Amino acid sequence: MTDTFPIGTELDEFPLPVESSKVREFAIALLDDDPIYQDVGAARAAGFDDIPAPLTFAAASSHFRHDLLMFERLDMDLRRVLHGESSWEYLTPVTVGERLLARRRLADVAMRPGKRGGDMTLYTFETEFVNDRGDTVLRQRDVVIETGGAK
Amino acid sequence: MSATTTPMPIKPLALQKGDHGPQATIGPITRTDIVRYAGAGGDFNPIHHDEEFARAAGMPSVFSHGLLSAGLLAQHLARWVGLAHVRSFAVRFTGQVWPGDMLVLAGRVARVEESGGERLAHLELTVTRQTGDVAVKGKAVTVAR
Secondary structure, eight states, rough: OOSSOOTTOOEEEEEEEOOHHHHHHHHTTTTTTOGGTTTHHHHHTOOOSOBBBBGGGGGGGGGGOOOOHHHHHHHOGGGGEEEEEEEEEEEEETTTTTEEEEEEEEEEEEEOTTTSSSSSEEEEEEEEEEEEESSSEEEEEEEEOOOOOOO | OOOOOSSSOOOOOOOOOOOOOOOEEOOOOOOOHHHHHHHHTTTOOOGGHHHHHHTTTTTTSSSOOHHHHHHHHHHHHHHHHGGGGGGEEEEEOSOOOOOOOOEEEEEEEEEEEEEOOOOOOOOEEEEEETHHHEEEEEEEEEEOO
16 A cells, blocks of 8 residues: 555656557457458558557557556555456557557555455556547556555 | 458447347467467566466466456457447456466447437457356447447
């Protein structure tokens, strides 16, 4: 539990370049070989301006952010950390060639009695992804649970 | 392996409350699938690829990333309703997915509402293991016609 970081604190920012080989790799890792994720011609024929980012592509920003550092700053014990929920709100389609900038803030911290005794702490993070023109294209929320245990 | 059989719809679908989306079965999930997602997604928590580490943490073996199952469900959703029509997608991780698991991806229309001159369908989605356990519960809002 953190007293140092009030709700709303901006935690970090990181880039998310949307590149064709990364989009292809990401779609294939999700066992999807639809050509719209690999071929600009197929993407255009399907009505997109360019190859679209898969719905959960923002997860690939793991390559550019420093979660371990963030957990440390928040004094979270990584051995007791679980991912509880994720959600995405899509405002504008994201396609290959864009370079997004993400800003992550602490949206909520809540305590709840854990199933196996001890309080668990629920951290809600909100990440806003903005394109080169300054438009917010995507909002992501994650709930991360720190299960109860002696500190 | 691929579940891509038909191209994704270009125009919004005519969805009604109670409609069921297509079902897809994926698997068996392999350690290679898990490692490939680690590389693509950038999550190198050793509990997902290092057998000794996973056992030391009290797990029977490595297990899949929640965001791999969520991503499989998202791709399934995009194939069903069309990627461009999805307004939001949310998942709750309710159980782990293990190597060897067969996953069934499914969805249905919970309700449809008119909002600002458009029809929005609220979908409920699941990733279910061969045991019947639900590993991911999902919700999505998509434009319908």
